[in-house]
Amino acid sequence: MKQMLGLKYRLNPTPQQAARLRVLAGHSRFVWNQALAECLAARERGERVPRYGTMAGWITAWKRQDATAFLTEAYTDNLQQKLRDLDTAWQRHFTPGLAADAPRFKKKGKSRDAIRFVNFPKYCRLDHRRVKLPAGLGWVRFRQSRPVVGKITSCTVGLDGGHWHISFQVEIEVAESPRHPATSAVGLDMGVVHFAVDSNGTAYAGRNSFRQIEKRIATAQRQLKHKVRFSQNWKKQKARITRLHQTAANARRDTLHKLSTAISQNHAMVAVEDLRVRNMSASAKGTLATPGNRVKQKAGLNKAILDQGWFEFRRQLGYKQTWRGGLLIAVPARHTSQTCPECGHVAAGNRPSRATFRCQACDHTAHADVVGARNVLARAHEQLSGQGLPVAPVK
Numbered sequence: 001m002k003q004m005l006g007l008k009y010r011l012n013p014t015p016q017q018a019a020r021l022r023v024l025a026g027h028s029r030f031v032w033n034q035a036l037a038e039c040l041a042a043r044e045r046g047e048r049v050p051r052y053g054t055m056a057g058w059i060t061a062w063k064r065q066d067a068t069a070f071l072t073e074a075y076t077d078n079l080q081q082k083l084r085d086l087d088t089a090w091q092r093h094f095t096p097g098l099a100a101d102a103p104r105f106k107k108k109g110k111s112r113d114a115i116r117f118v119n120f121p122k123y124c125r126l127d128h129r130r131v132k133l134p135a136g137l138g139w140v141r142f143r144q145s146r147p148v149v150g151k152i153t154s155c156t157v158g159l160d161g162g163h164w165h166i167s168f169q170v171e172i173e174v175a176e177s178p179r180h181p182a183t184s185a186v187g188l189d190m191g192v193v194h195f196a197v198d199s200n201g202t203a204y205a206g207r208n209s210f211r212q213i214e215k216r217i218a219t220a221q222r223q224l225k226h227k228v229r230f231s232q233n234w235k236k237q238k239a240r241i242t243r244l245h246q247t248a249a250n251a252r253r254d255t256l257h258k259l260s261t262a263i264s265q266n267h268a269m270v271a272v273e274d275l276r277v278r279n280m281s282a283s284a285k286g287t288l289a290t291p292g293n294r295v296k297q298k299a300g301l302n303k304a305i306l307d308q309g310w311f312e313f314r315r316q317l318g319y320k321q322t323w324r325g326g327l328l329i330a331v332p333a334r335h336t337s338q339t340c341p342e343c344g345h346v347a348a349g350n351r352p353s354r355a356t357f358r359c360q361a362c363d364h365t366a367h368a369d370v371v372g373a374r375n376v377l378a379r380a381h382e383q384l385s386g387q388g389l390p391v392a393p394v395k
């Protein structure tokens with residue numbers, strides 16, 4: 001069985017290579033925006049949004065026009081890739097149920113500038129700590145913080161946090177149906193106070209580990225206010241803030257990986273609540289006609305979910321379980337915190353406070369998060385037995 005994986009590293013281009021990368025990123029952005037404008041114009045005229053086949057022809061036309069002749073120096077494969085991405089973005093937008101936003105214009109510095117190199121085996125080469133890239137880049141060094149495993153199919157070079165990074169998309173072969181070494185199952189309750197609590201009563205720390213860096217970000221933000229907008233010092237301070245955010249993001253990802261690995265190694269089945277951040281965000285805002293209730297609390301919770309990286313965590317758990325032959329099951333989250341795991345009594349009154357659970361029927365008392373986790377696990381067992389078949393792992 002083949003599995004795709006992205007491996008990201010810090011790229012160390014020479015000043016010349018960095019300049020070339022900026023030009024290539026500019027071309028990508030230009031082509032995306034130009035094509036998007038054409039698409040919007042077509043929509044305005046009441047026509048259908050053009051598909052990739054049509055858009056691909058535009059590149060040749062633009063190269064012939066004086067104003068856009070600079071595209072002759074572009075890396076055509078990447079431009080085509082951008083148009084494919086745009087086509088995909090539109091198709092996602094038109095798919096009912098996905099609720100994907102329409103594609104937007106990319107702004108310099110604001111959007112993630114990325115250049116994609118497809119067909120890696122044909123056009124690129126890897127040699128220890130450097131990678132050979134086409135489009136006039138040549139050998140570029142990168143910081144190999146962990147080994148590159150698997151067969152590289154393509155790679156993406158992007159600028160974030162003021163640094164260039166390279167992501168290799170690799171294909172790895174995993175055993176057809178590996179058998180998970182553990183036999184235990186665990187339920188997880190994702191929380192705001194603790195990152196997660198499992199059904200055995202273990203709490204996993206979350207955000208507290210980032211308090212330090214968050215403080216530094218807050219201080220840096222305050223200092224920014226005292227600087228003259230767009231002055232050299234202001235720009236420097238801006239860059240400092242971006243770097244701090246990057247450090248925070250790395251630390252967070254690292255923590256999530258450690259946690260998802262540990263949980264996946266120890267349990268053959270992991271059950272989680274089925275959270276959909278999109279729905280939750282929507283319910284927080286509501287619509288003009290029917291504004292959502294408890295908007296503030298929900299918005300706060302949404303931010304916490306995004307900050308804590310629950311979705312990234314779930315994604316990691318999903319593929320790590322697949323590797324090991326385990327399962328990740330998502331269950332409906334409804335009433336998990338109000339149902340008694342001992343007698344099944346469901347009542348809001350079972351939850352006298354945020355942290356405590358006391359069943360009004362049988363007097364079972366426990367920490368509310370542990371109760372949530374036990375219920376999540378119980379529901380996963382129900383799902384499995386109810387269908388008489390193992391449920392497909394969550395993607």
Ligand SMILES: [Zn+2]
Binds near residue numbers: 341342343344359364
């Ligand atoms: Zn009870």
